[in-house]
Amino acid sequence: MHHLKYKWILKPFENLAPAELYDMLRLRSEVFVVEQTCIFLDMDNKDQFCFHLLGYDGENLVASARLIAPGKVYNEMSIGRVVSSPAYRRSGAGRELMQVAIKKCYELFGEGPIKIGAQLYLKKFYESLGFTQSSDVYDEDGIDHIEMIKYS
Numbered sequence: 001m002h003h004l005k006y007k008w009i010l011k012p013f014e015n016l017a018p019a020e021l022y023d024m025l026r027l028r029s030e031v032f033v034v035e036q037t038c039i040f041l042d043m044d045n046k047d048q049f050c051f052h053l054l055g056y057d058g059e060n061l062v063a064s065a066r067l068i069a070p071g072k073v074y075n076e077m078s079i080g081r082v083v084s085s086p087a088y089r090r091s092g093a094g095r096e097l098m099q100v101a102i103k104k105c106y107e108l109f110g111e112g113p114i115k116i117g118a119q120l121y122l123k124k125f126y127e128s129l130g131f132t133q134s135s136d137v138y139d140e141d142g143i144d145h146i147e148m149i150k151y152s
Contacts, residue, residue, distance in 0.1 A: 005092060006055040006062050008100050013048045020054055023061040031083045040141040042081075046073065050080075051108060053101050055093065062088045063097040067105050076115040076149065077105050098129050102150070111152045120144040 009020070016024070028042050050066035063084035070077045079101045084094040105114055118126050120137055126148050135147035 004100070005096060006057055009054045009056070010051055010067075010104055011054075012051050016052060020052075024052060024054060024064050027061050027064060027085055028081055028083050031086065032081075035086060036143065038141050038143060046080075051104070053097070053104060055097055055100070057088070060087070061085065062091075063093045065097055065101045067101060067108060069109055070112065074115040076113045077109045078115050079105065080116065082116075094125070095129070098126075102129070106152065113152070114150045116148050116150075117145050118148050120146055123148070 011020070025043070032038055032042055033040070046068070047066060049072055050068050053065050053067060054061060055063045063082075065082045066080050068074075068078040068080060072078075073080070079098070082094070082097065082101070084097060102114065106112075114131075115134070116126065116131065117140065118131070121144075123133065123146065129150070131148040131150045133146050134149040137144050137146055139145070
């Protein structure tokens, strides 16, 4: 992996500092609820069994995702709640987040397929990272999604 632009922290839920947890939930709310005007409960009681990847630029949370062990959400390991800050769009933050997330999934859970539920408009982005569409389009909270899978 090329030189990383951001500082990445990976922790299980119970090790997140209150400020880290707040930053993460605030960013998710800013993007998924406010920016995407989607009224849904982001706190879905899955965070507790996930590992959380947070990317910082100084004090600013640039991007985050949660890494999910096989058998918890899908049979495969998974990466979810992938989000980057509007202030850092087009900076490569989202790509760096996913590259680090994929690497960390393999370190945590071993080699194997990774499944994601992706917003349809990000299909090409995820394809560029090695994912391929594995389901029909489905509606989740009013937004078109597809399942995608990456074979190592």
